[in-house]
Amino acid sequence: MLSSQISPNSPITQFNSIKNFKETFEFSNNSILSNTNVNQISGYPQNIYSEKTKENINTCSFGISPLETPINICFIGAGYVGGTSSAVMAYKCPENMVKVTVCDISHEKINAWNSDKLPIYEPGLEDIVKKQRGKNLFFTTDLNSSIDASDIIFISVGTPTKKKGFGAGQAADLKYVECAARKIAQISKNSKIIVEKSTVPCRTAEHIRTILDSNKLSHKQTLSPKNHSKNNNNISNSINKSNNFNYYYYNSELNIKNEDFNVNNFNINYHNDNINNINNNDDYNNSMDSSSISNNDSTLTDIDSCSESNTFYQGQEQELNKSIFDDLLEIKLKKNRNIENEKSSCHFEILSNPEFLSEGTAINDLLYPDRVLIGGLQTKEGIKAQNLLYQLYSYWIPKEKIITMSLWSSELSKLAANALLAQRISSINALSALCEEVGADIQEVSYACGLDTRIGSKFLNASIGFGGSCFKKDILNLVYLCNVFKLPEVADYWMQVIKMNEYRKTKFIKNILNRLFNTLSGKSITVFGFSFKKNTKDTRESAAITIVMALLQENAIIKIYDPKVTKEQIYYDIKENSDPQEFNENISNTIICDSAYDAAHKSDAIIICTEWDEFTTLNYQNIYNNMNKPAFIFDGRLILNHNKLKKIGFIVEAIGKKI
Numbered sequence: 001m002l003s004s005q006i007s008p009n010s011p012i013t014q015f016n017s018i019k020n021f022k023e024t025f026e027f028s029n030n031s032i033l034s035n036t037n038v039n040q041i042s043g044y045p046q047n048i049y050s051e052k053t054k055e056n057i058n059t060c061s062f063g064i065s066p067l068e069t070p071i072n073i074c075f076i077g078a079g080y081v082g083g084t085s086s087a088v089m090a091y092k093c094p095e096n097m098v099k100v101t102v103c104d105i106s107h108e109k110i111n112a113w114n115s116d117k118l119p120i121y122e123p124g125l126e127d128i129v130k131k132q133r134g135k136n137l138f139f140t141t142d143l144n145s146s147i148d149a150s151d152i153i154f155i156s157v158g159t160p161t162k163k164k165g166f167g168a169g170q171a172a173d174l175k176y177v178e179c180a181a182r183k184i185a186q187i188s189k190n191s192k193i194i195v196e197k198s199t200v201p202c203r204t205a206e207h208i209r210t211i212l213d214s215n216k217l218s219h220k221q222t223l224s225p226k227n228h229s230k231n232n233n234n235i236s237n238s239i240n241k242s243n244n245f246n247y248y249y250y251n252s253e254l255n256i257k258n259e260d261f262n263v264n265n266f267n268i269n270y271h272n273d274n275i276n277n278i279n280n281n282d283d284y285n286n287s288m289d290s291s292s293i294s295n296n297d298s299t300l301t302d303i304d305s306c307s308e309s310n311t312f313y314q315g316q317e318q319e320l321n322k323s324i325f326d327d328l329l330e331i332k333l334k335k336n337r338n339i340e341n342e343k344s345s346c347h348f349e350i351l352s353n354p355e356f357l358s359e360g361t362a363i364n365d366l367l368y369p370d371r372v373l374i375g376g377l378q379t380k381e382g383i384k385a386q387n388l389l390y391q392l393y394s395y396w397i398p399k400e401k402i403i404t405m406s407l408w409s410s411e412l413s414k415l416a417a418n419a420l421l422a423q424r425i426s427s428i429n430a431l432s433a434l435c436e437e438v439g440a441d442i443q444e445v446s447y448a449c450g451l452d453t454r455i456g457s458k459f460l461n462a463s464i465g466f467g468g469s470c471f472k473k474d475i476l477n478l479v480y481l482c483n484v485f486k487l488p489e490v491a492d493y494w495m496q497v498i499k500m501n502e503y504r505k506t507k508f509i510k511n512i513l514n515r516l517f518n519t520l521s522g523k524s525i526t527v528f529g530f531s532f533k534k535n536t537k538d539t540r541e542s543a544a545i546t547i548v549m550a551l552l553q554e555n556a557i558i559k560i561y562d563p564k565v566t567k568e569q570i571y572y573d574i575k576e577n578s579d580p581q582e583f584n585e586n587i588s589n590t591i592i593c594d595s596a597y598d599a600a601h602k603s604d605a606i607i608i609c610t611e612w613d614e615f616t617t618l619n620y621q622n623i624y625n626n627m628n629k630p631a632f633i634f635d636g637r638l639i640l641n642h643n644k645l646k647k648i649g650f651i652v653e654a655i656g657k658k659i
């Protein structure tokens, strides 16, 4: 919130001053929050774009005015994105103005969000959740009530790569997004803003709109003649209870008949007679719709397709699929009742608001984002909806950083940003392979190149390859889009980023094998770090998994230590990546240790897979003394002091250099 634009005496300004004071006070010992506060004060990066470019981009097109009426926000999906971004929103917005409810079909996950042991680890997250929970931040499995009561709904469910069917291995699987959209349509009795927070392919908003508009409730279905008079008395209550958004945002609707706001004796009726209106004339639409939305009789197929596996943890997927099954069954039954299709006054405005947080720094990224994109249609309603989201974000984000644009640009910008970031890593990793051969040092090369302000130094760390749930899947998604739109050269260009990432891992593994005399059979290999980067316990697409699986294939005994990843998660990942006949052997050849020292005891080699700070401060002399000789160390993250290790007696190998 920019105080210059708001009267210093306004309640919002006063609220924020108190809040800022409290934040500084309460988080004064928290380096993440306080450090970035200092950065925030010291100013923002220089805008490198020309005035001409800026003229065409809609930064801060709205004046900032505080919300006039309290609003209810719902997040569907309490994962990394839903859980963290909802918490920061609740923390940064006035408690009396913004209530945030996060729902998920996973009871296990919601129980964890409501406990002292949160389901994800992010520095600073616990403080914020504990501070807001029960005030203006709630976690629940009750999707129906949360959707019903909400004015703005953020869809923050997973969008993994499709595993089978058309586009398998590349296209995004949108079944969770679609299920969320259908649920919203099924439950909503009044107009809402639906925000795509998940990363989605271009034009998904159009599909969400079609699903919502084709399936929304009609007035007659929500109001039987019997209870009409009773409902007349309830209009103000219902508005107060759950229609704040309508009141605030579509207040012209208050002029329409009372029954439009009826919330009593609600009978969910579902029909999708209009579903064939979906534009599925081209390959792209066909493929995006292929999981379910293209015909009225597809419900059973829907259920099948929704039971496909995803990036979920033990038990979670089963729970998710059961819930989806129940929903679809309910939909199917109601559809069969052949209910008259009537037009509803419910209006759903779809916005794209992709999330750019990185794991491990999520809270910092959410508090001080480089930018917030709000994509919307340039219609009167679209602009109003963008404005409302803009007001919400302007509680804590400077207006220069909130950018409005078209829906399709916003959707594509997310995929583009991830592709460009991953491309930098693949570029430096390609050079690291060359460095290993010619005797150059990739850290020196990276430093030299990064000093060029046109290149910049960020995201130029050579590594065993990028991991995480996003880069690979989002680039594959981009590749898929390019192919569908018949741009094979462009598709190949981006595909190479992924191929280089795989190559980097393979070259590292081959080097380990080569240095350990071409046999790992019976050797004990220690793996330091299993998460895909430091400060997270997420292991999705972690390079450590590829490395461990390759070493297990060579009959090595693997001892793994990670400060945050649980034993169960590691065994789960090994199981998921093992052939069924090898699973038992792989598990018995993998030992999970409670400390780095235990893991390295009587081992032949240490492999640094994750750059946890802890690994830089270990007593390597002690470690060396307790290892088999010769003792090797393979630094896949370039975090150790190689000269010091050599002096101790280690044979040191590192990505991108000859030591």
Ligand SMILES: NC(=O)c1ccc[n+]([C@@H]2O[C@H](COP(=O)([O-])OP(=O)(O)OC[C@H]3O[C@@H](n4cnc5c(N)ncnc54)[C@H](O)[C@@H]3O)[C@@H](O)[C@H]2O)c1
Binding pocket: 076, 077, 078, 079, 080, 081, 082, 103, 104, 105, 106, 109, 143, 156, 157, 158, 159, 176, 179, 180, 183, 197, 198, 199, 200, 311, 316, 320, 355, 356, 357, 358, 359, 469, 470
């Ligand atoms: N993880 C990140 O760092 C990150 C960052 C930016 C964007 N994204 C994008 O955000 C989206 C979510 O990613 P994530 O990492 O939070 O995923 P996640 O797997 O951690 O969480 C998704 C959650 O959605 C729930 N869910 C699925 N269908 C549901 C339904 N119909 N109703 C209620 N809950 C449902 C699941 O149970 C799960 O808990 C993805 O599109 C991802 O690409 C992720």
Ligand SMILES: O=c1ccn([C@@H]2O[C@H](COP(=O)(O)OP(=O)(O)O[C@H]3O[C@H](CO)[C@@H](O)[C@H](O)[C@H]3O)[C@@H](O)[C@H]2O)c(=O)[nH]1
Binding pocket: 199, 355, 356, 357, 358, 359, 360, 418, 421, 425, 458, 459, 460, 461, 462, 463, 464, 465, 466, 467, 468, 469, 470, 471, 532, 533, 534
């Ligand atoms: O110089 C670097 C930087 C990163 N990495 C690796 O790249 C992967 C991804 O790291 P990072 O991007 O920091 O984490 P993510 O949480 O995957 O975040 C990315 O993916 C998110 C999901 O879409 C986006 O929101 C973020 O903006 C984008 O950075 C990790 O394995 C890192 O170790 C490197 O190897 N070298």
